Amino acid sequence: MITEDLEDELRQTFARAGAGIEVPEAARMRLRERNYHPRPMHRGAVGAVGAVALAAATGIAVPLALGGGSAAVASGAKIRLDSYTFTMPAGYHPARRPCLLGIGIHIPHIVSGGKGISGIGLPKVPPQMRAAASTDGGCVGLMLSPAYRPKPGSPDPYAIGGSPVLVGGHKALLYDVPAAQRGPGGKLVPLRPGIFDLFVLVPTRGGKVRDLVIGSDNLTKRQLIAIAASGLSS
Amino acid sequence: MEWIADGRAKRQFEAFVAGETERLFRTAYLMTGDAADAEDLVQEAFVRIARRWHRVRSMKRPAAYARRALVNLALDGARRRSKLRAELDAPEGGAEHADETAARALREVDDLAEFRWALAQVPPGQRAVLVLRYWEDLAVAEVAEILGCSAGTVKSAASRGTARLASILAGDGWPARESVTSATQKGVTP
Numbered sequence: 001m002i003t004e005d006l007e008d009e010l011r012q013t014f015a016r017a018g019a020g021i022e023v024p025e026a027a028r029m030r031l032r033e034r035n036y037h038p039r040p041m042h043r044g045a046v047g048a049v050g051a052v053a054l055a056a057a058t059g060i061a062v063p064l065a066l067g068g069g070s071a072a073v074a075s076g077a078k079i080r081l082d083s084y085t086f087t088m089p090a091g092y093h094p095a096r097r098p099c100l101l102g103i104g105i106h107i108p109h110i111v112s113g114g115k116g117i118s119g120i121g122l123p124k125v126p127p128q129m130r131a132a133a134s135t136d137g138g139c140v141g142l143m144l145s146p147a148y149r150p151k152p153g154s155p156d157p158y159a160i161g162g163s164p165v166l167v168g169g170h171k172a173l174l175y176d177v178p179a180a181q182r183g184p185g186g187k188l189v190p191l192r193p194g195i196f197d198l199f200v201l202v203p204t205r206g207g208k209v210r211d212l213v214i215g216s217d218n219l220t221k222r223q224l225i226a227i228a229a230s231g232l233s234s
Numbered sequence: 235m236e237w238i239a240d241g242r243a244k245r246q247f248e249a250f251v252a253g254e255t256e257r258l259f260r261t262a263y264l265m266t267g268d269a270a271d272a273e274d275l276v277q278e279a280f281v282r283i284a285r286r287w288h289r290v291r292s293m294k295r296p297a298a299y300a301r302r303a304l305v306n307l308a309l310d311g312a313r314r315r316s317k318l319r320a321e322l323d324a325p326e327g328g329a330e331h332a333d334e335t336a337a338r339a340l341r342e343v344d345d346l347a348e349f350r351w352a353l354a355q356v357p358p359g360q361r362a363v364l365v366l367r368y369w370e371d372l373a374v375a376e377v378a379e380i381l382g383c384s385a386g387t388v389k390s391a392a393s394r395g396t397a398r399l400a401s402i403l404a405g406d407g408w409p410a411r412e413s414v415t416s417a418t419q420k421g422v423t424p
Contacts, residue, residue, distance in 0.1 A: 010368040036284035
């Protein structure tokens with residue numbers, strides 16, 4: 001067993017090592033401003049104020065394709081998008097109203113003629129979105145980008161500012177979504193931090209690819225990645 | 235499921251978050267060795283506390299509850315309980331360094347980033363014991379309660395963890411500098 005002298009030495013070294021750890025300011029802000037006490041399943045007010053997402057990087061307000069149609073969302077927390085079926089974890093139920101504002105904010109901007117993707121030929125079709133919410137306030141939204149054929153030398157339209165992560169066996173980019181919402185009087189109000197988008201590259205027919213965008217609110221990055229990995233493997 | 239509905243409780247919770255963020259983050263960082271993981275852990279701990287805030291706020295030491303939630307989350311992420319117990323109960327044999335040797339290795343630590351890196355190499359269960367005992371300064375019995383094991387197990391895990399830590403610090407491996415630089419860039423100063 002450890003002597004008292006050694007225990008004192010350990011305490012002193014831990015005190016020094018711990019004191020040198022500073023909480024990054026951005027992390028501190030996220031931790032303080034996160035909504036830890038959501039009201040489950042009452043999110044209609046969000047849509048009522050005419051929410052928009054604002055891509056802070058570009059400063060351009062972009063409309064969201066917030067799909068309200070729950071008909072295509074199967075019960076049993078299976079979400080269907082095109083030919084893909086995504087299985088949500090237990091406790092998640094299809095959300096009749098969108099519970100998420102920021103999901104896929106890059107996509108409408110790109111589809112509506114964003115710069116730097118000429119030659120890829122994205123159709124100008126707003127993507128559909130489906131959402132699921134848990135009773136404890138977690139929200140996951142899914143959206144499929146239009147399919148495109150990557151060309152040598154052409155940039156990945158989504159590979160701007162995201163952090164590369166692996167989701168199961170899939171390559172993905174994780175974004176901290178900077179977003180704002182149009183409040184009463186048309187004033188833009190910054191949304192709280194803690195909204196994330198995960199762009200997972202999925203193959204489609206004829207050598208084309210597309211991104212399955214999985215956004216989350218009231219979840220940690222780790223929870224989002226875990227949900228995405230299990231949903232994609234199911 | 236409880237939610238924080240009234241304004242007073244909400245304000246209390248927000249004050250609790252503001253007051254505990256730094257301490258919990260440091261503990262989480264020592265447990266994980268990574269700033270992003272630490273942030274995730276702290277966030278998950280606050281989510282867990284928010285769900286039970288009406289009970290937690292009436293406790294004598296809500297901070298202790300928060301610490302326990304954080305440590306359990308960290309260990310859940312690292313391994314299942316049974317594996318953790320197996321690791322804590324592993325036979326002696328790794329304690330090849332005498333106390334004096336270990337104390338010397340600790341005294342010679344002048345690069346705290348190196349110490350944090352070495353700590354991250356210690357198996358999670360032993361690391362949890364070291365962090366709770368010597369960073370959080372908890373009694374053996376409290377650590378045992380949090381980890382769900384006996385006091386004797388905590389003592390032997392502390393001994394093995396310390397020996398392992400000292401062995402790493404003594405030269406069993408200090409990574410390429412870029413790894414440390416990466417850690418410091420994430421908000422950790424040496």
